[in-house]
Amino acid sequence: MKRTVSVLLGVVLLGCQPLAWADDPLPPPQRTLPGGLTVNSIDELDILPxxxxxxxxxxxxxxxxxxxxxxxxxxxxxxxxEAHYRARGKPLSEVTAAGKIGFAPAGLDATPLRGLADAAIPGGVRRGTVWSGVARLFRHPELGIVILEETDLRNGGGAMFTREMINADVNGAPAMLLSKQSSSGRSESRLMWFVDGMLYELRTPGVDDRSRDALLATARALSR
Incomplete structure (x- = not known):
């Protein structure tokens, strides 16, 4: 069965940050990128006005x-x-040793998350005992909670990004970075990008420039 991860940023997910905003980062004819990423403009989306x-x-x-x-x-x-991850998650080393993930998770040696304890939970689609994704939670001494999610879509499906919401890049891959905040102060910054059939997402509660810059720096330093 084909799986599609739809990313309607600002409605379902998010993706913004005007550090290097590109009005039209992709050539008009290039709507589907190699690896299963489809890029549509807002006008092309099949959603209500x-x-x-x-x-x-x-x-x-x-x-x-x-x-x-x-x-x-x-x-x-x-x-x-965080309480959920600490209660149900295990170190990534244990999750991978148990054969529960069907791909090699990204390495962190060159990122700000290097050496931090993680709590990992497999997710996505399960085939037998193997999952198509994994999420890891870290607590960074300056950023606070950081969550890294990886989903392998190479065996089916794809991702859809909204053209106008693409406002950053991760080593040349189009990315969406957005910060949201409620009137009470609850907040989130979220970065999402897609490379070679893998969908990646980083999240943290900080919404200042330092937090956004740290998400981008982490994403660009992941080893795959």
């Missing part, structure tokens, strides 16, 4: 303010997420 307006407003806010307002219920509770 009201949802398209939400996306356009998010693009405007991302460019002007670096921050998109969001309802608290639509933002993650990172403390609760």
């Amino acid at each position: 009201a949802a398209k307006e939400v996306l356009r407003e998010n693009v405007r806010l991302m460019k002007e303010q670096k921050l998109v307002p969001a309802a608290e219920g639509r933002l993650p509770d990172f403390d609760a997420i």
Whole structure:
């Protein structure tokens, strides 16, 4: 069965940061990139007109303010997420030794996460006892919680990015980086990119320039 990860940034997921905004980072004819990434403009999306307006407003806010307002219920509770990972997760070394992941997770030796204890939980699609994805949670001394998610789509499916939401790159791969915050202060920065059939995502509660820059630096330093 074909699987598709749809990324409607600003509605379902996120993706912004105006550090090096590209108005049109992909040539118009290049809608599907090698490896299963499809890039559509907002106008091409098969969603309600009201949802398209939400996306356009998010693009405007991302460019002007670096921050998109969001309802608290639509933002993650990172403390609760950390408690879940600490209770159910195991070190990545144990998860991989048990043969529960069908790919080699990215290496961290050149990243700010090097040497930090992790709690890993397999996820995605399971074939027998092997999963197509894994998420790792770390606690960085300066950034706080950082979550790295990897999903292998090479055996089927793909990812869809919204053209106007692509505002960064990870070693040449188009990426989406967005910071959101509620009126009560709950917040999240999220970076997503797609390389050679692998979908990657980094998340942290910080929404300042340092947090966004750290996500980009981490993504660019992962070894694959």
